[in-house]
Amino acid sequence: MSAGMSTINTVLKAGTTASALTQLCKIKSYPQLGGEPESIETTDMEDKMQTFTPGVQSMSAMQFTANYDKEKFDEIKASSDKEQIYELDFGKDGADGKYCWKGQHSVFINEGAVNGLREMTISIMPSTEVYNKDAATQFA
Numbered sequence: 001m002s003a004g005m006s007t008i009n010t011v012l013k014a015g016t017t018a019s020a021l022t023q024l025c026k027i028k029s030y031p032q033l034g035g036e037p038e039s040i041e042t043t044d045m046e047d048k049m050q051t052f053t054p055g056v057q058s059m060s061a062m063q064f065t066a067n068y069d070k071e072k073f074d075e076i077k078a079s080s081d082k083e084q085i086y087e088l089d090f091g092k093d094g095a096d097g098k099y100c101w102k103g104q105h106s107v108f109i110n111e112g113a114v115n116g117l118r119e120m121t122i123s124i125m126p127s128t129e130v131y132n133k134d135a136a137t138q139f140a
Contacts, residue, residue, distance in 0.1 A: 068118035
């Protein structure tokens with residue numbers, strides 16, 4: 001039984017093709033990679049309790065937090081609003097798993113406070129499901 005895995009060496013990559021993926025920027029946090037399916041009610045008048053069947057899986061914008069760096073921010077902003085391929089690698093070179101999807105990103109600067117750190121958020125709107133494989137295999 002595993003004691004769990006550290007988030008060390010988690011890397012977010014992006015590119016216009018699967019063979020052109022490069023690290024978008026160093027990240028501090030990543031979102032859940034999926035969501036609960038919608039519930040479709042199937043209750044009829046003979047049921048004593050509501051019944052359901054699973055529907056479409058929910059997925060919203062995926063938000064990744066990073067330290068603010070003007071040069072990186074400008075670079076990410078310049079590549080925003082264009083369909084791209086994304087890959088999130090867990091562990092060194094994805095040894096603990098690779099997850100890929102298509103979508104478009106935007107970037108914004110987060111709020112600040114006294115004695116705080118400047119951060120930015122990369123928000124990716126997915127246009128495909130998140131696949132449990134590397135982008136080179138999924139989008140070859």
